[in-house]
C-alpha cells in the first residue's frame with residue numbers, strides 16, 4: 001500500500017492511499033480518516049460508499065464527516081466507486097463504467113475482469129484496512145449516498161454479522177427497476193433476473209435477507225426521488241419483513257452533498273451508539 005497524502009484534521013489524520021488490487025486487477029485509491037486516539041487503541045470503522053460519478057475525493061471534500069468522526073472516535077473509510085484506468089472498459093454514459101461500479105461483481109464480458117466492487121469491498125479492502133490501520137474489525141458500520149446507499153444496504157443485508165449498523169443517504173433502493181441503474185445491471189450482469197436480485201435491497205429482503213434496523217435520510221426536493229430512489233419501496237419491503245426502518249424525509253433538501261453533509265453528524269452519532277464496546 002502506498003500513501004499518497006496525509007493531513008492533520010480535527011486532531012486526527014486524513015489520508016489517501018493506493019494499492020494494486022488483485023480483485024479488480026487495477027490500482028485502487030481510497031481515503032481513510034483516523035480520529036485522535038488511533039495510536040493508543042483500536043477504533044470502530046464506518047464505511048462510506050459514494051454515488052455515481054464519484055471517487056473517494058467527493059465525500060472527502062464535501063461530506064463534512066471529520067469533525068463528528070473525531071469527536072465520536074470513528075475511523076471513516078471512503079473507497080472508490082469503480083475500477084478505473086488504462087485497459088478498463090468504460091462508457092460515455094455517466095451511469096455506467098468508471099464511477100458507476102454499483103458495488104457488484106460483473107459476470108458479463110468484458111466487464112467481469114475489473115468490475116468486481118462487491119468482492120473488492122467485502123474481501124480485499126477490509127483485509128487491507130485491518131492490517132494497515134488501528135481498526136477494530138469487530139465493530140463495523142456501513143453507510144453511503146445514492147448508488148453508495150444501494151451498496152451499503154445490499155452489503156449489510158448480505159453480511160448481517162459483520163456490520164453492527166447500516167444507514168443510507170438517498171439510496172437507490174430498487175436498482176433493478178430504477179432508470180439510472182437498470183441499464184448498468186443489464187450490462188454488468190446480463191439479463192438473468194436471479195443475478196440482478198442478489199444486488200437489490202428490496203428484493204434481497206423479499207428473498208429472506210434480514211438486517212437488524214436501517215436509518216435512511218432522503219431530501220423531498222431530490223430530483224431523482226420518483227425515478228431513481230423511491231424510498232417508499234424500501235419502506236414497504238421493511239414493513240413486510242419486520243425490519244425496523246427510520247426513514248427521515250427532509251423538507252427542502254436535494255440530492256447533493258449539501259444534503260449529505262447536513263445529516264452526516266446524525267448518521268455518525270447513530271452508528272457510534274451501535275458501535276460502542
Ligand SMILES: N[C@@H](CCC(=O)N[C@@H](CS)C(=O)NCC(=O)O)C(=O)O
Nearest residue numbers: 051052053054058094146147256257
Ligand atoms: N452527473 C449526473 C449527476 C450524478 C450525481 O448526482 N451524482 C451524485 C451521486 S448519485 C454525486 O455525488 N455527484 C458528485 C458530487 O456531487 O460531487 C448528472 O449529470 O445528472
